[in-house]
Amino acid sequence: MNYAETMPCFRWTFRLVLLTLIISCAEINEFRCAADDDRESVPDEKKVSQLISQLDSPSRAERVQAERSLIQLGEQAIPALEEFPTDDPVIAIHLDRIRLAIRKTAATETLEGTRFSFEASQGIGIQEFIRNLTEATGNEVVTDPPSLSRRIQFHGDDIPFWQVIDDVCLHNDLGWRTSSQSVVLSTSERTRYDVADYVKCVRIGGTVQRQRQGFRQRRRGQLIRVEFRLDVEPQVVPFFAQVFDRDFELSNETLTATPFNPDAGHELLFRGGRTAVFTVDFQTNSETIEFPVNASGFITLFCAARREPITVALNSREQTPDNRVRLEGISRTPDETIVRLSVQLPHNADELRSHRLGLLHRDVKLHQNDGQVTSPTRIELLSRRGLLHSLEVRFPTGAEATHLTYGMPELLTFLPVPFEIHGLERN
Structure with a gap:
């Protein structure tokens, strides 16, 4: 066989073998990287302990760097932070601040919206x-x-x-x-508030409800009422929203309308739903108004970025796996089941005023033996010691039940929601 004739064949064989080796090495390297990522996703206990011990370092730079490193580990570091044994009040303060920073970061990321x-x-x-x-x-x-x-x-x-x-x-x-x-x-619904803004996890729609003549400082003008609707993504748990008329404005190229009553305010309760509606009245000196107009405003939403269902067995002989919700007692009548619970709320729940703490306990469900799920008719906050609450929950059934679920709000936060709605037309 002529050597010159066989050379191309050998060359192509060599190239194929080399290409196969390169691909195999790349796949192995990719697998190793994925494995490394999996290992890095779980914080090393020794590393966490070492960083925590550095919080008491005489060097301020080392303390600051240790705190930043712990915050960067994220939510997966929280169990280690909570279980770390310490009698040092300085380290305890650092750990509380780090946990709060981690939770706020996680809440911010979640509430950015999907x-x-x-x-x-x-x-x-x-x-x-x-x-x-x-x-x-x-x-x-x-x-x-x-x-x-x-x-x-x-x-x-x-x-x-x-x-x-x-x-x-x-x-x-x-x-x-x-x-x-x-x-x-x-197909049977008609979507109102066709003009909307999409801010983080929130949809804010608006519609002009009414326009009429008014007087302002002895000059004829216009009064405009705009109805706003606030909707929150299903994975987020809204509790209430704070609205102040002074934070709103209507405008276009020829118009600027300010709130008729800038001192007015609203506190919108969601009460188990995820929609809230409110109105703002605007005034302007203009005798005529050309539509469309644009609305801008600011709302503060208090919500939980997510909710964790906790199962509580109603058989006292069974142990509740999560000590944050404990069964204290249960009684039944032919028409009602009364359950008493103790609930340990998350740390940042203390940001709420006391008269709003009861809102956090709205998600309780009773699971009956026949598979039916019942919502309570009443949830009463009997007492509280700090963030440990004693509840009485009444369900409209006397049927036997196996367990109940309590939706524990997580990553509680006040979410600022600035928005702009363009193109509001007169109805």
Whole structure:
């Protein structure tokens, strides 16, 4: 065989072998990197203990760096921080501050809101679409009726959750409403507040309700009432929102309208839902108003970035796995079940005024032997010692029940929500 003729064959064989080795090395390296990432995701106990011990260092630079390093470890470091034994009040203060900083960071990241990317330009069944939306965002979306069949089109990249809901409804003759745990798409709903802003995990819509003649400083002017609606993503637990009229304004190229009563304020309670509605009256010296107008404002939302369900067995012989919620007693009548609980609230719950602490206990469900789930008719805060609360929960059934679930609010925070709504038309 001619050597010159066989050389190309050997060259190609050598190249294939070399390429195979390169790919294999890359896959091994990728596997090692993934394994390293998994190991790094769980903080090393020795490393955490070493960093905690440095909080008492005589060097300020070392103390500051140790605190920053512990905060960067994130939520996975909290169990080690809480279990670290110390009698040193200085270190205890540092640990409390670090836990608070970690929780605030986690809450901020969660409350930024979920976003969705999806390509279905050629059409997709609505049930398959909402399954993808629910899995990607963690927000439950359902249809009414559950068997709703419709082919929809969607194309978007990194779109806020509420904007996805609005876009799907707008282009497919649907409306939506919120329930305690989900967003419901329906053909029987009519979506109000068509003009909206999407801020973090919140949708704020507005509509001009009324316009009439008024007087201001002996000059004829206009009074405009705008109704606003605040909706929160299903995975977030809203408790109340604070609104002050002085933080709102209407404007366009020819108009600036200020609140009629700038000292007015609202405290909006969600009471188990995730929607709140309020109105603001505006005044202007202009005798005529050209629409559309733009509204801007500021709302403070108190919420929990997430909720952890805790199961409490109603059989006193069984141990509750989570000591944050304990069964203190249970009694039954033919028409009612009365359960007494002690609940240890999270650390930052003490930011609330005492008359609002009862709002945190709204998510309690009784699970009966026949599989039914019952909500309480009344939840009463009997006493409190710091963040340890004693509750009496009444359920409208005397049937036997196996357990109850308590939704423990986590990552409680006050969320500032500045917004701008463009293009409000007169109804």
